[in-house]
Amino acid sequence: MTRIDQLSDALGLAALGEARLHQGRPDLAIPPLRTLLERFPEDTAARFNLGLAYHQLNAMEQAAECYLEVLKRKPEDPGSLTNLGAIHQQQGRMEEAMACYRRVLQQKPDAINALCNLGALLLERGALAEAGERLRHVLTLLPDHPEVLCNLGHLLRKQGQPAEAIEHFKKALTVRPDMPQALSSWGVVLLEQGRPEEASVLFRRALTVNPNFYEAHSHLGNACQELGRFEEAIACYQRACAIQPRYHEALANMGVALHKLGRLDEAFTFLSQSLELSPNHSESLINMGVLLQKQGNIEGAITCYRRALHVRPDHPETLSNLGNACQDLKRLDEAVSLYEQALHLKPDYAEAWSNLGNARRLQGRLDLAMACYHKALALKPDYFAAHSNLGVALMELGRFDEALASFQTARRLQPDFADAWFNESLVWLLRGAFKEGWPGYEWRWRMAGFGRHAHDQPQWDGTPLAGQSILLHCEQGFGDSIQFIRYASLVQAAGGRVTVEMPRSLARLFKTAQGIDQWVIQGEPMERCRWQIPLQSLPHVFGTHLDSIPGSVPYLAAEPELVTEWGRRLDGLDGFKVGIAWRGNPGHRNDHNRSMDPRLFARMLEVSGCCFINLQKGAGRDELDLLAVHGPVHDFSDDLTDFAQTAALMAHLDLVLAVDTSIVHLAGGLGFSAWVLLPFSPDWRWLLDRDDTPWYPGLRLWRQPAHGDWETVVVRVAQRLSQRVIEKKMEAGG
Missing domain, CATH: 1.25.40.10 (Tetratricopeptide repeat domain)
Known part of the structure; x- marks a missing residue:
C-alpha cells in the first residue's frame, strides 16, 4: 500500500x-x-x-x-x-x-x-x-x-x-x-x-420530563417530609436510590424520615451508609448526631457535630446542636459558649436563644434565662417550645399562674406538644389540684427522651379486674417506685392478681410490701399478664386527691436479720445518729435545683453530739472528703448493695437528713423520721406552703424561702438539729 x-x-x-x-x-x-x-x-x-x-x-x-x-x-x-x-x-x-x-x-x-x-x-x-x-x-x-x-x-x-x-x-x-x-x-x-x-408540583414536572432524575426524586421526598407524609417521602428516596445507589443525600434523607417515624435502628443504618459514601457530608453528620443524641449516645453525637463543624465551622445550627449535647452532659459553660457563637453568626436564631435560656436556667441564672426566652419569642411569637421553657422558669420562680399561662399558650399553638401538657400537670399537682393534674401527667410517655416500657398489653384504666392478672412496673427513679408501690394493695383489693416488675435493687425491699402476688426482676422472663400499668399512673386510675392518698405508713419493712446484722456493725457509734444524702440522681430534670453543694451541706455537720452516717450512693459519693472537713462521716456505702440493706441500716438511725432523693422516700415508706431539704419550687409531690406531707406522715419538710436560698435552710436545720440532740439526751436521762 x-x-x-x-x-x-x-x-x-x-x-x-x-x-x-x-x-x-x-x-x-x-x-x-x-x-x-x-x-x-x-x-x-x-x-x-x-x-x-x-x-x-x-x-x-x-x-x-x-x-x-x-x-x-x-x-x-x-x-x-x-x-x-x-x-x-x-x-x-x-x-x-x-x-x-x-x-x-x-x-x-x-x-x-x-x-x-x-x-x-x-x-x-x-x-x-x-x-x-x-x-x-x-x-x-x-x-x-x-x-x-x-x-x-x-x-x-x-x-x-x-x-x-x-x-x-x-x-x-x-x-x-x-x-x-x-x-x-x-x-x-x-x-x-x-x-x-x-x-412538589415543580419536582413532579421535572420527573415527568426525566423519570430518572434521582435528585428530583429526593427533593420530592423532602417536600413530602415537610408535609408530614413520611411514608411517601421514603418511597421517593427509595426511587432515587434505585436509580443511583450511591446517592448519599437520598440515603441521609431516608434516615431523617425514618427517624421521624421512630424507626431509629433503620435510620441509623441509612445515615451510616450515607456517611460511608461521603464521610464529610455535613448534613449527614448533623442528622446522625441528632439521632445518636436521641438514643442517649451523647458522646457519639458530640463527635458527629464536631466533624460537621470541621467541614462547616460557621454553621449556627450545628453549634446549637452541639450546645444541646453539652447541656445533656451538664457541661453548661461549654453549652453557653456554643449557643453564643451560634447567635453571633445568626442573631435572629430563635431556637438558639431558647436553648441558651435552658442552659442559663440550669445554671440557676433565671434572670438571664427569662431574657433569653423573651428574645426567642420576640423573634418567633408562635415558638411553642419557648413558651413551655418560659413556663418552666416561671415555675421555678414560684410564679405559677404565669407558668400555667405559658404552658397553655404552648398547647394552643401545638396541641400535641407533650412537654407543655406534662409541665402544666406539674403545676396543678404541686398545688394539690390532683383532679386537674393527673390527666396531663400521663403525657409524660409522649415526651422526647422519656424512657419507653417494653410492655404491649393494654394499660389498665380501672376496668373491673375480677381475678385477672395485672403487671405493675417501675418507670422512673427509685424514689418514685418506692412512693407508689403502696398502690399494689389497692389493685389487689380491686380484684387483680398482681405481678410487680422491679429493678433488682428494690426486689428484697418490695417483698415486704402488701398486695403483691408475684415479684419479677426487670429483664427476667415472666408470664404474660392481661393488663399492665406503670406505678405512677395508678393515682390517676384511682382518682387520688389530697384526702384519699393511701397513707397507711409504714407499708415497707426492714428485714429483721439485716437489722440485727447492722446493729452489730453500728454498735459502738455514739451520739445522735443521722443518715445523710446531699445529691439526687443527676439525670433528674430538676436535679440542678434539688441537689445541694456538699460544702454548704457540710455546715450542718458542725452540730455537736451527732454521729453522721453516709447514705449517699453513686453520684456525690466522691464528695465525702468535702464533708469530712467539717466533721467525721462514717461511710458504709460499699455494703449498701440494695435498698433492703439501706432500710436495715436506717432502722438504727435517729434521723435521716437529705435532699429530695430516694433515701427520703425509703425513710418515709418505712415510717422512719426524716427531714427533707427542698428547693423553692420543689417536685410536685411535696406540695406548697407546708412542712409536712400527706404521702409520708413521718417526714418534715424544710423549704427554701426564695429561689436558690439554701443558706437559710442550712441555718434553720442546724439550729433545730442541735435542739433535737439536746432533747434526745434529756429523754435518755429521764
Whole structure:
C-alpha cells in the first residue's frame, strides 16, 4: 500500500470514528479509531476522539489515559484538559479538576466549557464570589446559556437571594421550557421558603420530563417530609436510590424520615451508609448526631457535630446542636459558649436563644434565662417550645399562674406538644389540684427522651379486674417506685392478681410490701399478664386527691436479720445518729435545683453530739472528703448493695437528713423520721406552703424561702438539729 493509500485509509478511519461519535454510537467509534492509532500512534486528534468515545461510555480510566497521551504531545490542549478536568471532578479529585480548568483559561479566557465547569465546581465548594465571576463571564458570551442560568440561580439561592434565584430559573426555562434541572432547582427554593406543596408540583414536572432524575426524586421526598407524609417521602428516596445507589443525600434523607417515624435502628443504618459514601457530608453528620443524641449516645453525637463543624465551622445550627449535647452532659459553660457563637453568626436564631435560656436556667441564672426566652419569642411569637421553657422558669420562680399561662399558650399553638401538657400537670399537682393534674401527667410517655416500657398489653384504666392478672412496673427513679408501690394493695383489693416488675435493687425491699402476688426482676422472663400499668399512673386510675392518698405508713419493712446484722456493725457509734444524702440522681430534670453543694451541706455537720452516717450512693459519693472537713462521716456505702440493706441500716438511725432523693422516700415508706431539704419550687409531690406531707406522715419538710436560698435552710436545720440532740439526751436521762 502506497503512502497515499495509507493516508487515504487513515482519513477514512478517522472520518468513520467521528461519524460514529456524532451518531451517538461511541462503541462503534472505538474499533476504527484504535486501528488508526495502531498505524499512526502520534495522531492526537484520533487519540482525543478515542478518549471521547471511552468518556461517553463512562470508561473513565481509559478516557483519562487517552487525554493524558494527547497532553504529552500537546501539553496545553484545551479539549483534553477540559475533559480530563471533568473526569477528575466526577471522581472527586476537585483540586486536580480546578487545575485543569485554570490551565485552559490561562490560554483561552473565553473557553465556554472550562468556564462552565469551573464555575459549577467553585459553586459546589462554596467559593461563591469566583463562581459568580466565572458564570457571569459565560453569560457575556452566551446570554441564554440555560445551564449557566441555572447555576447562577443556585449561587443566588446560597447567597440568600431567593427571588433573584427564581428569576434565573425562570429565564432558563424560557430558553428550555422543560429543563428538569431548572424546574427542580426552583422547587428547592420554594421548599426553603416553606412552600412544599408548590415545590412538589415543580419536582413532579421535572420527573415527568426525566423519570430518572434521582435528585428530583429526593427533593420530592423532602417536600413530602415537610408535609408530614413520611411514608411517601421514603418511597421517593427509595426511587432515587434505585436509580443511583450511591446517592448519599437520598440515603441521609431516608434516615431523617425514618427517624421521624421512630424507626431509629433503620435510620441509623441509612445515615451510616450515607456517611460511608461521603464521610464529610455535613448534613449527614448533623442528622446522625441528632439521632445518636436521641438514643442517649451523647458522646457519639458530640463527635458527629464536631466533624460537621470541621467541614462547616460557621454553621449556627450545628453549634446549637452541639450546645444541646453539652447541656445533656451538664457541661453548661461549654453549652453557653456554643449557643453564643451560634447567635453571633445568626442573631435572629430563635431556637438558639431558647436553648441558651435552658442552659442559663440550669445554671440557676433565671434572670438571664427569662431574657433569653423573651428574645426567642420576640423573634418567633408562635415558638411553642419557648413558651413551655418560659413556663418552666416561671415555675421555678414560684410564679405559677404565669407558668400555667405559658404552658397553655404552648398547647394552643401545638396541641400535641407533650412537654407543655406534662409541665402544666406539674403545676396543678404541686398545688394539690390532683383532679386537674393527673390527666396531663400521663403525657409524660409522649415526651422526647422519656424512657419507653417494653410492655404491649393494654394499660389498665380501672376496668373491673375480677381475678385477672395485672403487671405493675417501675418507670422512673427509685424514689418514685418506692412512693407508689403502696398502690399494689389497692389493685389487689380491686380484684387483680398482681405481678410487680422491679429493678433488682428494690426486689428484697418490695417483698415486704402488701398486695403483691408475684415479684419479677426487670429483664427476667415472666408470664404474660392481661393488663399492665406503670406505678405512677395508678393515682390517676384511682382518682387520688389530697384526702384519699393511701397513707397507711409504714407499708415497707426492714428485714429483721439485716437489722440485727447492722446493729452489730453500728454498735459502738455514739451520739445522735443521722443518715445523710446531699445529691439526687443527676439525670433528674430538676436535679440542678434539688441537689445541694456538699460544702454548704457540710455546715450542718458542725452540730455537736451527732454521729453522721453516709447514705449517699453513686453520684456525690466522691464528695465525702468535702464533708469530712467539717466533721467525721462514717461511710458504709460499699455494703449498701440494695435498698433492703439501706432500710436495715436506717432502722438504727435517729434521723435521716437529705435532699429530695430516694433515701427520703425509703425513710418515709418505712415510717422512719426524716427531714427533707427542698428547693423553692420543689417536685410536685411535696406540695406548697407546708412542712409536712400527706404521702409520708413521718417526714418534715424544710423549704427554701426564695429561689436558690439554701443558706437559710442550712441555718434553720442546724439550729433545730442541735435542739433535737439536746432533747434526745434529756429523754435518755429521764
